[in-house]
Amino acid sequence: xxxxxxxxxxxxxxxxxxxxxxxxxxxxxxxxxxxxxxxxxxxxxxxxxxxxxxxxxxxxxxxxxxxxxxxxxxxxxxxxxxxxxxxxxxxxxxxxxxxxxxxxxxxxxxxxxxxxxxxxxxxxxxxxxxxxxxxxxxxxxxxxxxxxxxxxxxxxxxxxxxxxxxxxxxxxxxxxxxxxxxxxxxxxxxxxxxxxxxxxxxxxxxxxxxxxxxxxxxxxxxxxxxxxxxxxxxxxxxxxxxxxxxxxxxxxxxxxxxxxxxxxxxxxxxxxxxxxxxxxxxxxxxxxxxxxxxxxxxxxxxxxxxxxxxxxxxxxxxxxxxxxxxxxxxxxx
Ligand code: FE
Numbered sequence: 001x002x003x004x005x006x007x008x009x010x011x012x013x014x015x016x017x018x019x020x021x022x023x024x025x026x027x028x029x030x031x032x033x034x035x036x037x038x039x040x041x042x043x044x045x046x047x048x049x050x051x052x053x054x055x056x057x058x059x060x061x062x063x064x065x066x067x068x069x070x071x072x073x074x075x076x077x078x079x080x081x082x083x084x085x086x087x088x089x090x091x092x093x094x095x096x097x098x099x100x101x102x103x104x105x106x107x108x109x110x111x112x113x114x115x116x117x118x119x120x121x122x123x124x125x126x127x128x129x130x131x132x133x134x135x136x137x138x139x140x141x142x143x144x145x146x147x148x149x150x151x152x153x154x155x156x157x158x159x160x161x162x163x164x165x166x167x168x169x170x171x172x173x174x175x176x177x178x179x180x181x182x183x184x185x186x187x188x189x190x191x192x193x194x195x196x197x198x199x200x201x202x203x204x205x206x207x208x209x210x211x212x213x214x215x216x217x218x219x220x221x222x223x224x225x226x227x228x229x230x231x232x233x234x235x236x237x238x239x240x241x242x243x244x245x246x247x248x249x250x251x252x253x254x255x256x257x258x259x260x261x262x263x264x265x266x267x268x269x270x271x272x273x274x275x276x277x278x279x280x281x282x283x284x285x286x287x288x289x290x291x292x293x294x295x296x297x298x299x300x301x302x303x304x305x306x307x308x309x310x311x312x313x314x315x316x317x318x319x320x321x322x323x324x325x326x327x328x329x330x331x332x333x
Contacts, residue, residue, distance in 0.1 A: 087317020118254030147187020223286030
């Protein structure tokens with residue numbers, strides 16, 4: 001009897017230990033690739049002992065998977081890029097609001113969902129890249145000015161299918177209203193030097209190679225290419241410094257609606273907004289920390305400081321459908 005009781009007690013302990021461990025693990029579905037997230041999660045595990053498991057894929061299949069898994073989802077956090085994508089996830093009902101005084105203190109409200117469904121973790125500007133051989137920076141001023149006839153046959157754009165351009169267009173509509181935004185977009189399309197590009201890196205290489213003189217890119221693509229080729233004949237320009245500022249978007253994360261380990265996931269997400277984690281997360285992809293108390297890496301700081309648009313980035317989601325239709329109307333492929 002005594003032996004049986006002791007065995008039962010041991011069994012109970014083993015079960016308790018297993019459930020404690022399971023409760024402590026956090027599962028992340030991430031559209032950011034391994035090399036960009038593993039160092040952050042490893043640092044968190046080293047500090048807290050909490051294991052972080054993750055799978056990586058494109059955002060669309062991850063969002064679909066969380067939706068399909070429903071109440072049985074394994075995912076605690078969805079981590080992805082662009083407010084347009086996070087807003088879509090929010091609209092699909094797969095995220096839950098997370099009220100956290102730590103996150104609210106660390107991340108400016110313009111980089112968070114107004115319903116607290118997601119928060120930005122790192123920032124990237126979508127800005128003007130120009131040829132140092134064929135463009136003087138004094139010729140540049142605003143995104144809108146790239147619609148002027150003086151840029152005819154000189155502009156390169158990425159495809160309108162990419163959410164980055166949809167988000168930029170959404171903020172143009174929010175700022176100027178639909179009529180003026182459409183004029184700007186039409187001007188850009190009229191000024192194209194060549195077909196749209198599948199990615200920002202190819203676009204930057206086209207500027208370097210002389211195929212076009214200016215283009216719109218996310219800053220980290222410039223950073224990566226410049227690191228590989230310091231002789232790159234391309235530089236970044238910060239537009240709209242006399243008015244609203246540069247378009248800034250983000251990578252970010254939200255707590256899933258049926259997160260099995262919501263409390264542990266909240267702790268991880270809060271930690272990711274702290275100075276301790278912000279450089280780890282931003283520097284590896286040459287991004288800007290979303291926490292304004294944290295300085296960017298020296299590589300990123302070397303591009304110079306700029307005024308960012310203060311528009312809440314969730315506008316990118318709210319006006320995404322409108323933006324896609326407008327891009328289609330003006331013939332932006
Ligand atoms: Fe990207």
